[in-house]
Amino acid sequence: MFKRKQIFLLFALFTLSFLLVLIVLIKKLPSTESKVKIKVNNIEELILEEAHQLSNYFKTKRSINETAIKIFINELNKIVISKNTTEPLWNIARSWVSKTQLYNMSSIYLGDVIYALKSNKILKADIDSRGTQLKLFLTLEGNQGAIFKPKWYNKEKIIHGPVYSGKDRYNSEIVAFYLSGILQKPLVPPCSIRKISLQKDIRPVATARLKDTIIFVNETTCVYGICYYCNEKEPACEENGLLTGAIILNINTTFNIYKSPWRRTYRNRKKAPWEENEHHYCQAVQNKLPEKRILDLIEVAIFDFLIQNGDRHRYETLQDTILLVDNGKGLGNPFKDHIDILAPLYQCCRLRKSMWTTLQNLSGGRIKEYLQQMPYVYELITHHHLDAIERRLLIVYATIQYCKKRDKLKLI
Numbered sequence: 001m002f003k004r005k006q007i008f009l010l011f012a013l014f015t016l017s018f019l020l021v022l023i024v025l026i027k028k029l030p031s032t033e034s035k036v037k038i039k040v041n042n043i044e045e046l047i048l049e050e051a052h053q054l055s056n057y058f059k060t061k062r063s064i065n066e067t068a069i070k071i072f073i074n075e076l077n078k079i080v081i082s083k084n085t086t087e088p089l090w091n092i093a094r095s096w097v098s099k100t101q102l103y104n105m106s107s108i109y110l111g112d113v114i115y116a117l118k119s120n121k122i123l124k125a126d127i128d129s130r131g132t133q134l135k136l137f138l139t140l141e142g143n144q145g146a147i148f149k150p151k152w153y154n155k156e157k158i159i160h161g162p163v164y165s166g167k168d169r170y171n172s173e174i175v176a177f178y179l180s181g182i183l184q185k186p187l188v189p190p191c192s193i194r195k196i197s198l199q200k201d202i203r204p205v206a207t208a209r210l211k212d213t214i215i216f217v218n219e220t221t222c223v224y225g226i227c228y229y230c231n232e233k234e235p236a237c238e239e240n241g242l243l244t245g246a247i248i249l250n251i252n253t254t255f256n257i258y259k260s261p262w263r264r265t266y267r268n269r270k271k272a273p274w275e276e277n278e279h280h281y282c283q284a285v286q287n288k289l290p291e292k293r294i295l296d297l298i299e300v301a302i303f304d305f306l307i308q309n310g311d312r313h314r315y316e317t318l319q320d321t322i323l324l325v326d327n328g329k330g331l332g333n334p335f336k337d338h339i340d341i342l343a344p345l346y347q348c349c350r351l352r353k354s355m356w357t358t359l360q361n362l363s364g365g366r367i368k369e370y371l372q373q374m375p376y377v378y379e380l381i382t383h384h385h386l387d388a389i390e391r392r393l394l395i396v397y398a399t400i401q402y403c404k405k406r407d408k409l410k411l412i
């Protein structure tokens, strides 16, 4: 009898402690309410909310002084010196490079440099072994180096998946060059569309290692090169006898290369430090980098967000200024906005006054309007992408509003 009572008591005690542990555990789990709270607190959603509430001020065109941009567009479309001029022209282009620019937005020779990139005879062709994607290094008449990034996709192609998916987009390089002028940040190397014949322009002047990778696929000439992602089964091929691509002026100086504090992990499941600690990450960066570098990184983020280049894992500087080199991963999906490209802006909530003025002056559809006046633009970009850039500009405005409302915005 006694024994039975003891067992009963023991059983009751066990059940009670089990229940207690259960209650503690349940309390620790986030309730549906706090789950909802986490969601609403998500910075991206707050920014999108701001975007929906943006005032008309951000959606209308204002009267601005367009002189600088008009000169840029005009010069890009104009040729002043003879088509055959070579070395002196390249020397002019070299003289433009300084810590604030890779080209001179208002030079009367800008159009000539673009034209020379596009049409000067190719004296030598080699593999460009820098980076991980297929690139050719071409020496143009007048002894100027240039990088050729081939076309892999038609402009209508939509790249799905993570923001860094897919191969390079040659059109993104060229549109980035145009955008750098529109944003008055001439930090993208001059760049143009170019069509080359692998048989006529490349093979006769190609190095042996490049020649070895020129092949025929279904009677079409293709090239696969040598690089980390290069593969004989996935060559870049001519269309109607010509290989299209971006030809980019090689800037002949030494850059410093740094890892971006906002680089991605490139793994779906693993978060980067800037994704883990959204509210305190900027402070950590500030403890390591000077203000100028952070302000540069924020401007780069805005630039990248507009074209959706989410692949700036490292950046290069020239005398302390961040350059916009390697813009090949933009224009992937015009129907998607990867807001986290803006992390440097919404985590630090600061911006140069000059950039903020430039951005506001572009409201009401001006970026699209200016891009539409650039050389070959309709071959490079669809209306969907042009509209996407305008939509993303509104998201940049919304991000500034997000910072302002939290009393965090610092205009410097």
Ligand SMILES: Nc1ncnc2c1ncn2[C@@H]1O[C@H](COP(=O)(O)OP(=O)(O)OP(=O)(O)O)[C@@H](O)[C@H]1O
Pocket: 130, 131, 132, 133, 134, 147, 189, 248, 249, 250, 251, 252, 255, 316, 325, 326, 327, 328
């Ligand atoms: N126009 C240029 N002038 C001078 N150097 C350049 C230019 N473009 C690229 N480079 C150099 O070549 C390197 C590789 O170029 P790029 O980043 O475009 O290649 P990538 O294959 O896309 O590389 P990754 O896979 O690392 O992104 C750059 O880091 C830079 O140092």
Ligand SMILES: [Mn+2]
Pocket: 131, 133, 311, 326, 328, 329
């Ligand atoms: Mn790249």
